[in-house]
Amino acid sequence: MDDPLPNPVVEIRDLSRVHRTRDRTFEIYAPSIMIEAGGFYAVVGPSGSGKSTLLDMLALVRRPTAIGSFKMWPGNESVFDIGEIWRTGGDSDLADLRRSAIGYVLQTGGLLPFLNVSANVALPLKLLGARARSSDILKMLDEFGMRQHARKAPNQLSGGERQRVAVVRALAHNPALVLADEPTASVDRALARNIVLGLADRARSRGAAVVMVTHDEALVEGIADRRIRLVRSGEQADQVRYETVLE
Amino acid sequence: MKQSLRTSRPRSGLLIGLALRDLGWDALLTACLVASLAATLAPILILFALRSGVVESLRADLVEDPVFRSILPAETRRYPDEFFATLAEREDVAFILPSITRGASAVNASSSSAEVPLDMLPTAEGDALLEHFSAAAPPGDCVVLSQEAADALDVSQGERITLSTRRQMDGRFQSAEVDACISAVLPERADVVARVYVPLSMAVDIERFREGFAVPDRGWSGRLPLVPAVYDGAYVFTDRPVSALQRAQLASVTGFVVIEDGDENQRRSETLAALPDRVHVLRLSVVDQPADSDAIDRVRAVLAAYDPAIQPFVANLSARLGSDGLIRSVIVSDDLIAETPPSSALSEWLWIIAPRSTGLSIGDSTDLVVQLGGEPQSLPVRVAGLRESADVGIPLALASVLRSGSAREIELDLESDRLFLARESFRGFRLYARSIDDVSGLVSALSEAGISVIAQVQAIERVRVFDRGLTLLFIMIATIAGIGAIIAMLTNLYAAVERKQASIGHLRLLGLTRRAVAAFPVIQGLAMAAVSAALAFALAASAGATINTLVGPQLGFDRPVSALSAGSGAAAAALMLIASLIASVAAALRTLSIDPAEVMRHE
Numbered sequence: 141m142d143d144p145l146p147n148p149v150v151e152i153r154d155l156s157r158v159h160r161t162r163d164r165t166f167e168i169y170a171p172s173i174m175i176e177a178g179g180f181y182a183v184v185g186p187s188g189s190g191k192s193t194l195l196d197m198l199a200l201v202r203r204p205t206a207i208g209s210f211k212m213w214p215g216n217e218s219v220f221d222i223g224e225i226w227r228t229g230g231d232s233d234l235a236d237l238r239r240s241a242i243g244y245v246l247q248t249g250g251l252l253p254f255l256n257v258s259a260n261v262a263l264p265l266k267l268l269g270a271r272a273r274s275s276d277i278l279k280m281l282d283e284f285g286m287r288q289h290a291r292k293a294p295n296q297l298s299g300g301e302r303q304r305v306a307v308v309r310a311l312a313h314n315p316a317l318v319l320a321d322e323p324t325a326s327v328d329r330a331l332a333r334n335i336v337l338g339l340a341d342r343a344r345s346r347g348a349a350v351v352m353v354t355h356d357e358a359l360v361e362g363i364a365d366r367r368i369r370l371v372r373s374g375e376q377a378d379q380v381r382y383e384t385v386l387e
Numbered sequence: 388m389k390q391s392l393r394t395s396r397p398r399s400g401l402l403i404g405l406a407l408r409d410l411g412w413d414a415l416l417t418a419c420l421v422a423s424l425a426a427t428l429a430p431i432l433i434l435f436a437l438r439s440g441v442v443e444s445l446r447a448d449l450v451e452d453p454v455f456r457s458i459l460p461a462e463t464r465r466y467p468d469e470f471f472a473t474l475a476e477r478e479d480v481a482f483i484l485p486s487i488t489r490g491a492s493a494v495n496a497s498s499s500s501a502e503v504p505l506d507m508l509p510t511a512e513g514d515a516l517l518e519h520f521s522a523a524a525p526p527g528d529c530v531v532l533s534q535e536a537a538d539a540l541d542v543s544q545g546e547r548i549t550l551s552t553r554r555q556m557d558g559r560f561q562s563a564e565v566d567a568c569i570s571a572v573l574p575e576r577a578d579v580v581a582r583v584y585v586p587l588s589m590a591v592d593i594e595r596f597r598e599g600f601a602v603p604d605r606g607w608s609g610r611l612p613l614v615p616a617v618y619d620g621a622y623v624f625t626d627r628p629v630s631a632l633q634r635a636q637l638a639s640v641t642g643f644v645v646i647e648d649g650d651e652n653q654r655r656s657e658t659l660a661a662l663p664d665r666v667h668v669l670r671l672s673v674v675d676q677p678a679d680s681d682a683i684d685r686v687r688a689v690l691a692a693y694d695p696a697i698q699p700f701v702a703n704l705s706a707r708l709g710s711d712g713l714i715r716s717v718i719v720s721d722d723l724i725a726e727t728p729p730s731s732a733l734s735e736w737l738w739i740i741a742p743r744s745t746g747l748s749i750g751d752s753t754d755l756v757v758q759l760g761g762e763p764q765s766l767p768v769r770v771a772g773l774r775e776s777a778d779v780g781i782p783l784a785l786a787s788v789l790r791s792g793s794a795r796e797i798e799l800d801l802e803s804d805r806l807f808l809a810r811e812s813f814r815g816f817r818l819y820a821r822s823i824d825d826v827s828g829l830v831s832a833l834s835e836a837g838i839s840v841i842a843q844v845q846a847i848e849r850v851r852v853f854d855r856g857l858t859l860l861f862i863m864i865a866t867i868a869g870i871g872a873i874i875a876m877l878t879n880l881y882a883a884v885e886r887k888q889a890s891i892g893h894l895r896l897l898g899l900t901r902r903a904v905a906a907f908p909v910i911q912g913l914a915m916a917a918v919s920a921a922l923a924f925a926l927a928a929s930a931g932a933t934i935n936t937l938v939g940p941q942l943g944f945d946r947p948v949s950a951l952s953a954g955s956g957a958a959a960a961a962l963m964l965i966a967s968l969i970a971s972v973a974a975a976l977r978t979l980s981i982d983p984a985e986v987m988r989h990e
Contacts, residue, residue, distance in 0.1 A: 168457075196984040198982075199896065199984070201895070201982070201983040201984040202984045231394075231900055231901050231902075232900050235898050235899060235900040236396075236898065237897060237898075238895075238897070238898040238900070239397075239897060239898020239899075244896050250889075250893050251893075252405075252890050252893055252894070253406075253412060253890065254408045254409040254411070254412030254413070254890070255408060256403075259408075264829075264897060266397075266401055267397045267401070267897060267898050267899070268898075269396075269397075269398065302925075308647065310817075318673075324950075337461070352559075362407060
């Protein structure tokens, strides 16, 4: 019998997804990944190895081709069998999990252009039916030095500012899991490091796990607790296979 | 293992708010689409308002003017009381009243300052024409005047006039007068003719006077409406054969169209009169309507050279004696027509020869039940003789007047001991349909009953055809414009979804379901449709007001040329909302195919 997990957020076993292009087939295979609360996980690997595809599957927007086991603990001691939900086609269950358990930071922020900064940050709370007090929102923005931009539209912000707002929004509803896909690709290195540090600090303090895709391992040096590396594990005539290795 | 997150789903108000804020963020494009939709809808609303205004104006003229609801007979004929009773019970009939003959409708009216001829029309409670102009039916001996008549007489409401009529009788002119109060004067547009509307009873009295009858209630003298003697035929006895020429002359001028040699057996079944001492017998008879005593005179005149003896007879007259069954009468009297039966008191010729089988004795009294005007009527008779036959014999004098009663209603006046002809059926009527939509149905019903009528069917039909044409035109234009609006909205909403894939993908990532994001373009379409409908309504209302101000007076309309009701606006808004729902389906389906993973990748 396995030891009980310390504080799991996601547990994956034998998860794979096959992706076919016109002339080749790519397979990403994750034999075993355990994501724990408060941990910072950097998904690294060569370009085209499937880092983003792995993140898509964790974000519950890309259906795995095969699922050995895929469980998620959204933070209330409940455990969800994602494989079962995918099999039963429960769009609303997946939406519920995305809404309550996951926060996202995309490459250029992913802010909704028709909402100002404050409303963007408040949205995850409102979608959960929670009260989004203005003072709380401002306080959250203040942690990233964005308070003065609360009323601005996203297109009035710089790239770095948008990313910081995106981080605030990703953490606003205290998700168990924050997914970030190259969140600092559009900002300079110093600022990028600063944003990632901020994300890691705030997430850790809230007990949230962060899974961040990056092509720049140096960026997460000293920040990431673990690396999920995608390595080429096999190649045939028209098929390439990448496998995750937890470091 | 599957558990519930116990998380509340996003409220629809939040979704609507997000969709509307997205529209607001895209304000310029939203405004462009709203403006284009309003520009499409506004002309339709203006067209609809014009259709409503023009058609309703024309229709209102028809509805409001009772002339268009009136139905008048095209020919003079007799209309029994049942005709009026039946029509009055119909739902589609607002008012029906008998009218008098045209000849009797011309009366003279005099006031203190003038005397003018007027056309007289009977009226009664519920007269649509009078009611339309807020005039009550004239009570008692009051009358209502048209403006033309009042002007000619120089009188007004509350004053009195004298109505008079004249007739020529026995070579002398006779007149009758009615002193009448004026209960109302109709406005000029009600009736352009110098006309007096009188109670039906007054009109009937004047008509009867004109026809030569006495009207005792008004003290007007004249002849009494005695029942004429009529015959179904006559036997003619001559010493020598009647020539073929005389026979043809009899058939053509006397009213007896069937001329045949007499048969003694048949004669005995039709008359018990003694056989005159003549050798040659002719039987003259009618086909349908009985002949009067003038016909007998004409026979006598035609055959003057033959010095004929004539025995009129009445055939097919059914009667019942007391409680016995129906029996056929047989004429026993040899009275000739020189003794005109109605001239004498009824009691003088109320006698019968009864079948011996009835057990009656000479001198007994009993009732003779005859069909008069379709109703059984008892006449007290005395038994003057007995006979072996089962048939009852009655005097020719009685039979000949009863024969009149089989075709016309006659009344037994016990006070004067006379039989009188009842009032004849009315010769015409004035009818108002409940609405103009009822006119054609009534015209058809009357036509099917063989009654030709005059009605404003064509005028009503013209408006209907105009209405149908405009409606069709409106539907065609509205359909084309509606399709255009749907296409415009569909392409815009679809393009908006394409343009906003990233936002929609983000919303999916943030936890909205496919169904929720699919509602986005639907909500946005509905919102834009509602705003564009309101804008279009405002534009159409403004245009309508301008049209009514500038064009209406030029067309001579006293009602709005453009009539745009709130109901029309609501209907237009509803149609726009339906169109937007149809148009947003494609955009909603497009949202379902947006892959949030792709958004994450290419955001």
